[in-house]
Amino acid sequence: MNSKTVRSLDEIIKNNLDSEQLKEYNRIHYGRKDHSELKLQDSTIKAGEKYGFEVAGFSFNAAKEVRTPKIVKVGLIQHSIVLPTNEPIDKQKNAIFDKVEKLIETAASEGVQILCLQEAWYMPFFLCTREKEDWAEFAELAENGPSFQFLSKLAKKFSMVIISPILENDNGVWWNTAVVIDENGNYMGKHRKNHLPSVGSFSETFYYLPGNTGHPVFETKYAKIAVNICYGRHHALNWLMFGLNGAEIVFNPAATISEFGESFWGIEARNAAIANSYYTCSLNRVGTEDFTTKLNQNITRSYYGSSYITAPNGFRTPGLSRDKDGLLIVAMDLNLCRQVKDHWGFNMTARLDQYAKELKEALTLGK
Amino acid sequence: MNSKTVRSLDEIIKNNLDSEQLKEYNRIHYGRKDHSELKLQDSTIKAGEKYGFEVAGFSFNAAKEVRTPKIVKVGLIQHSIVLPTNEPIDKQKNAIFDKVEKLIETAASEGVQILCLQEAWYMPFFLCTREKEDWAEFAELAENGPSFQFLSKLAKKFSMVIISPILENDNGVWWNTAVVIDENGNYMGKHRKNHLPSVGSFSETFYYLPGNTGHPVFETKYAKIAVNICYGRHHALNWLMFGLNGAEIVFNPAATISEFGESFWGIEARNAAIANSYYTCSLNRVGTEDFTTKLNQNITRSYYGSSYITAPNGFRTPGLSRDKDGLLIVAMDLNLCRQVKDHWGFNMTARLDQYAKELKEALTLGK
Numbered sequence: 001m002n003s004k005t006v007r008s009l010d011e012i013i014k015n016n017l018d019s020e021q022l023k024e025y026n027r028i029h030y031g032r033k034d035h036s037e038l039k040l041q042d043s044t045i046k047a048g049e050k051y052g053f054e055v056a057g058f059s060f061n062a063a064k065e066v067r068t069p070k071i072v073k074v075g076l077i078q079h080s081i082v083l084p085t086n087e088p089i090d091k092q093k094n095a096i097f098d099k100v101e102k103l104i105e106t107a108a109s110e111g112v113q114i115l116c117l118q119e120a121w122y123m124p125f126f127l128c129t130r131e132k133e134d135w136a137e138f139a140e141l142a143e144n145g146p147s148f149q150f151l152s153k154l155a156k157k158f159s160m161v162i163i164s165p166i167l168e169n170d171n172g173v174w175w176n177t178a179v180v181i182d183e184n185g186n187y188m189g190k191h192r193k194n195h196l197p198s199v200g201s202f203s204e205t206f207y208y209l210p211g212n213t214g215h216p217v218f219e220t221k222y223a224k225i226a227v228n229i230c231y232g233r234h235h236a237l238n239w240l241m242f243g244l245n246g247a248e249i250v251f252n253p254a255a256t257i258s259e260f261g262e263s264f265w266g267i268e269a270r271n272a273a274i275a276n277s278y279y280t281c282s283l284n285r286v287g288t289e290d291f292t293t294k295l296n297q298n299i300t301r302s303y304y305g306s307s308y309i310t311a312p313n314g315f316r317t318p319g320l321s322r323d324k325d326g327l328l329i330v331a332m333d334l335n336l337c338r339q340v341k342d343h344w345g346f347n348m349t350a351r352l353d354q355y356a357k358e359l360k361e362a363l364t365l366g367k
Numbered sequence: 368m369n370s371k372t373v374r375s376l377d378e379i380i381k382n383n384l385d386s387e388q389l390k391e392y393n394r395i396h397y398g399r400k401d402h403s404e405l406k407l408q409d410s411t412i413k414a415g416e417k418y419g420f421e422v423a424g425f426s427f428n429a430a431k432e433v434r435t436p437k438i439v440k441v442g443l444i445q446h447s448i449v450l451p452t453n454e455p456i457d458k459q460k461n462a463i464f465d466k467v468e469k470l471i472e473t474a475a476s477e478g479v480q481i482l483c484l485q486e487a488w489y490m491p492f493f494l495c496t497r498e499k500e501d502w503a504e505f506a507e508l509a510e511n512g513p514s515f516q517f518l519s520k521l522a523k524k525f526s527m528v529i530i531s532p533i534l535e536n537d538n539g540v541w542w543n544t545a546v547v548i549d550e551n552g553n554y555m556g557k558h559r560k561n562h563l564p565s566v567g568s569f570s571e572t573f574y575y576l577p578g579n580t581g582h583p584v585f586e587t588k589y590a591k592i593a594v595n596i597c598y599g600r601h602h603a604l605n606w607l608m609f610g611l612n613g614a615e616i617v618f619n620p621a622a623t624i625s626e627f628g629e630s631f632w633g634i635e636a637r638n639a640a641i642a643n644s645y646y647t648c649s650l651n652r653v654g655t656e657d658f659t660t661k662l663n664q665n666i667t668r669s670y671y672g673s674s675y676i677t678a679p680n681g682f683r684t685p686g687l688s689r690d691k692d693g694l695l696i697v698a699m700d701l702n703l704c705r706q707v708k709d710h711w712g713f714n715m716t717a718r719l720d721q722y723a724k725e726l727k728e729a730l731t732l733g734k
Binding site for chain 2: 006012013017021024025027028029030031194195196197199214231234236240241245261262266270271274315343344345346348350351352353355359360362363
């Protein structure tokens with residue numbers, strides 16, 4: 001894998017097809033002939049140039065109907081770490097805080113109302129080292145840790161709901177947790193990652209337990225939102241329960257490398273949006289992270305970004321780049337959720353009673 | 368929608384990217400840098416030219432391991448109707464039989480062991496007319512109707528398992544049914560479509576009931592197979608139950624038009640293959656079908672083909688064309704199913720007991 005080879009498939013496509021082919025490609029692949037790009041402010045473009053991040057904006061509209069449009073502006077931030085992983089932990093963390101603050105300020109200037117950060121956003125994803133104690137300072141109180149304090153101020157300042165995926169330390173028990181901060185900067189609740197990978201060196205069960213918070217949907221000022229953390233995207237029932245509980249937008253903050261299924265990064269969250277008639281927001285970190293373990297083992301992990309958003313009708317945005325910090329902004333009409341349900345009828349035809357029964361039988365038989 | 372505009376996205380991509388870009392596109396989109404094309408016989412190419420169908424062949428291999436490779440050759444046939452829809456029904460049917468026979472003979476000459484035909488393969492998809500009685504001759508006995516008799520001979524002759532999706536008439540009750548014929552030409556069993564669309568003019572509940580056969584897996588001589596008919600692909604639990612019941616390959620014969628989600632044709636069955644660590648085979652008809660109803664309403668439906676196959680690791684083949692009859696042949700190693708389960712652990716991490724409980728609670732609350 002060479003993450004430098006291409007910036008994104010979307011870019012290859014855009015640069016190589018003629019306009020007629022591109023229209024057809026867009027229609028068949030993304031779901032629509034043009035991407036409904038949002039016009040961004042000059043100051044946003046300049047901020048991106050100054051601080052070295054990409055910005056892209058799109059909109060998803062609903063049909064006119066009796067309800068007034070319910071448009072919410074969502075922002076996703078993908079970013080790399082800043083300092084080497086052997087620097088003091090508070091330094092590493094503060095350097096990321098400084099970088100992310102610029103991105104959040106830019107999002108705020110574009111009117112973003114709900115913002116999501118990537119999985120374990122303020123640290124290198126050290127879980128591939130299988131070492132624990134030395135990294136413990138990265139594990140925080142969900143309700144009042146350093147990252148909460150940092151983001152709470154920004155949430156309040158910008159009247160922004162912020163989803164902050166952290167490494168949680170709850171009285172010595174670690175969890176992979178997403179904290180939801182409301183538009184007044186208050187702690188609103190948390191969700192703990194339901195499904196944990198034991199794939200290659202990502203042996204997360206070494207660090208924490210599968211989540212015990214079920215499938216909460218947070219009724220924020222702007223939308224009903226839920227968080228499906230990283231590996232949970234592989235599990236259809238995880239997505240389903242958030243939908244049954246009323247989510248309009250489900251965020252999937254992740255930390256995932258090319259060797260582990262880059263070819264289906266565009267598949268799973270998009271499939272979930274379609275199956276459950278809600279918006280999904282896919283968010284992955286970028287950059288290369290190097291570790292040296294106590295046994296002098298060198299571990300390198302490169303993340304491929306490619307964050308994107310899918311509408312309930314299956315239409316999707318292009319992805320952010322595979323290798324650069326970025327801010328993706330999407331103005332989405334939440335009325336589309338019910339419109340799609342009324343059109344496709346997936347909820348009506350789901351036969352869930354039948355499946356609850358079959359599933360129970362399968363488990364009873366030990367299948 | 369103009370189904371003539373492009374033959375397939377795969378073709379656009381192949382023709383417009385340079386070789387380096389194409390490798391990266393293939394790796395990120397399809398999952399591998401080259402498609403592992405099967406070499407087809409000259410006679411196969413000639414048959415395609417003579418009878419006007421496309422043939423494509425690919426292989427999916429597994430890693431070497433203690434078990435010997437368990438390679439099975441699967442064939443999918445996509446085709447248009449032959450005669451106008453106002454011709455006598457037996458004539459229409461026989462004309463399709465004649466066409467499909469050529470395709471099956473070609474598949475047999477390439478060593479295909481399991482063959483699947485498209486949904487309601489021997490008829491125009493008249494269900495968009497919302498008229499019933501005049502079409503009744505298309506509804507057959509599953510166990511011994513004309514299409515069974517026709518295919519049974521070929522199955523026996525070529526030692527081929529054939530999946531035949533039909534319109535079933537069981538004592539005056541219609542069903543949308545897939546019949547499985549074993550390699551000796553015997554009736555092996557049937558599966559009735561579990562989820563029925565009421566989308567636009569496709570109001571299938573007007574004709575038949577949701578299936579009452581659960582999620583059978585057929586232990587054929589060559590592989591454990593199941594059939595998820597058309598609209599059932601939108602339902603994650605439908606796919607899941609076939610997997611829990613042991614399927615190694617799940618076929619999705621469909622009849623679907625561009626307006627109804629062509630942009631996610633490549634998403635859902637592929638997602639199901641990944642989520643359940645089995646092969647999925649996506650099969651859609653081609654061609655335009657014109658109807659004139661008794662009220663002199665003209666109805667036209669164009670199908671977009673694009674049949675493709677996904678491996679349990681998420682890798683996929685290119686699709687057949689959007690507008691031409693075609694035969695897709697894939698040699699697949701079934702050992703890959705368990706290898707992927709051992710690697711990804713989706714089954715191990717599924718927490719199905721938790722979901723059986725949550726699902727039951729959600730239903731109890733009437734959510």
